Amino acid sequence: MQLDILTPEKKIFSGKAQSVSLPGVQGRFQVLENHAPIISALQKGELKVISDSQESKWNISGGLVEVLKNKVTVLVEAVV
Amino acid sequence: MPAQLKEVRNRMKSVQSTQQITKAMKMVSASKLRRATDRIVKMRPYANKMQEVMSNIASGSGINIELAKEREIKNVLIVPVTSDRGLAGAFNGNIVKLAKQLIEEKYHAQAKSKKVTIMPVGKKAFDAFKRSGHIIKPDFFEMFHHLSFDESLKASEWMMQAYKNGEYDVIEIVYAQFKNAATQIFKVERFLPVPKADTGKKKESINYIFEPDQDELVNALIPRVLNTQFFKSLLDSNASEHGARMTAMDKATENAQELLRDLSIKYNRARQAAITTELSEIVGGAAALQG
Numbered sequence: 001m002q003l004d005i006l007t008p009e010k011k012i013f014s015g016k017a018q019s020v021s022l023p024g025v026q027g028r029f030q031v032l033e034n035h036a037p038i039i040s041a042l043q044k045g046e047l048k049v050i051s052d053s054q055e056s057k058w059n060i061s062g063g064l065v066e067v068l069k070n071k072v073t074v075l076v077e078a079v080v
Numbered sequence: 081m082p083a084q085l086k087e088v089r090n091r092m093k094s095v096q097s098t099q100q101i102t103k104a105m106k107m108v109s110a111s112k113l114r115r116a117t118d119r120i121v122k123m124r125p126y127a128n129k130m131q132e133v134m135s136n137i138a139s140g141s142g143i144n145i146e147l148a149k150e151r152e153i154k155n156v157l158i159v160p161v162t163s164d165r166g167l168a169g170a171f172n173g174n175i176v177k178l179a180k181q182l183i184e185e186k187y188h189a190q191a192k193s194k195k196v197t198i199m200p201v202g203k204k205a206f207d208a209f210k211r212s213g214h215i216i217k218p219d220f221f222e223m224f225h226h227l228s229f230d231e232s233l234k235a236s237e238w239m240m241q242a243y244k245n246g247e248y249d250v251i252e253i254v255y256a257q258f259k260n261a262a263t264q265i266f267k268v269e270r271f272l273p274v275p276k277a278d279t280g281k282k283k284e285s286i287n288y289i290f291e292p293d294q295d296e297l298v299n300a301l302i303p304r305v306l307n308t309q310f311f312k313s314l315l316d317s318n319a320s321e322h323g324a325r326m327t328a329m330d331k332a333t334e335n336a337q338e339l340l341r342d343l344s345i346k347y348n349r350a351r352q353a354a355i356t357t358e359l360s361e362i363v364g365g366a367a368a369l370q371g
Contacts, residue, residue, distance in 0.1 A: 006126040008229045008311055009119070025300075026291055039133060040291035041300045064301065066133050068286065073129055077304065078230060 001033055001070040003049065005058075007079060012058065013049060020072055021048040022065055031067055038067045047074065085354060088347045092340060099336035105167065106329035109322045113261060116319035120258065123315060127308050134305055136288065137298055147240065147302050148274040155195045156187045157217075157239070157248040159271070160209070161255035161313060162202035163321040164224050169328030171256065171321055172204040174266050179205075179254040182268055183214075197248065201235070201314070227318060229311050236310040240303055243272045255313045256320035262327050264320040271310065274302060 003020060005013035021030045023045025031038075042063040049056045063076040160179040162172045179198075183191050190196050191214065199217040200206040206221040220235040239251055251271040256264040290297050 008123050008126050008308060010122050024291055036289060037286050038289040041297055075126060075129055
């Protein structure tokens with residue numbers, strides 16, 4: 001699936017990913033291939049991405065995620 | 081050498097050195113402008129996506145938005161956004177003028193009863209309003225020293241908090257929107273309460289899972305949209321400033337060039353006149369001796 005992670009100041013990730021794990025306000029959740037459409041607010045926590053069996057992590061201060069048709073867009077307020 | 085010649089020469093020298101300065105400032109502004117527009121471009125995908133998601137959620141009507149409720153206007157907060165430095169043509173002057181006009185026309189009654197607060201952003205706005213008789217909130221006027229989203233966040237969150245606490249009933253931002261290097265659009269934008277979005281075009285609704293539910297999500301999202309919007313205004317203003325300065329300095333360089341041309345004509349004329357007088361003096365002297 002296509003994954004874009006955006007902040008107001010720059011794009012920090014854009015590309016294919018196998019899995020994204022997110023700190024949702026109602027608990028952590030993971031988005032895999034063919035996830036149902038969802039919009040969720042994110043809280044402070046760790047954002048984990050697995051892309052080509054490589055793991056990347058960011059600590060985010062909050063944000064928002066939208067998943068639609070295998071396209072995941074994460075809007076992050078700030079990376080700490 | 082006659083006095084007039086020297087005068088003109090000195091004048092030319094001073095114009096030349098001024099021209100050098102304006103030329104340098106133009107170059108500097110041009111490069112700063114590029115960086116500023118870069119930041120706007122980088123910000124755009126985020127802002128657009130935010131707007132899109134917002135409209136996706138809000139399409140379910142009947143949502144109660146706390147920050148969009150209109151109240152009776154008693155206390156007003158005006159946020160003029162200028163630059164820290166001058167020499168940018170009419171840029172800062174226009175912002176200040178627009179802000180004053182806004183107070184005069186729209187919030188005259190509130191201004192009379194000292195219910196208008198100014199929160200200047202940028203040193204020039206602070207200077208312009210510090211003796212205006214309105215209440216000044218100077219906490220954020222140095223924002224442009226290090227313009228970052230974090231700094232902008234502090235200001236916009238403070239504004240939202242103050243609005244929620246009822247300290248202000250309306251918050252307006254006066255800033256210059258960046259169109260291109262030569263054009264800025266000076267405008268007043270209402271920050272809070274949130275202007276009603278146009279519900280004109282309905283997109284086909286997608287069955288999203290909302291987490292938390294729609295109502296809460298909207299209320300959690302609006303502050304983020306506002307933060308983004310405020311940051312965008314700052315970036316816009318920043319780019320506008322450099323654009324305005326670039327055009328102003330370009331014009332100044334051009335004017336200096338013109339002045340130099342006139343002066344050099346004047347100089348050559350004076351020189352020619354001096355030579356002619358000298359010659360006729362010599363000829364006259366020689367004639368007198370022979371006579």
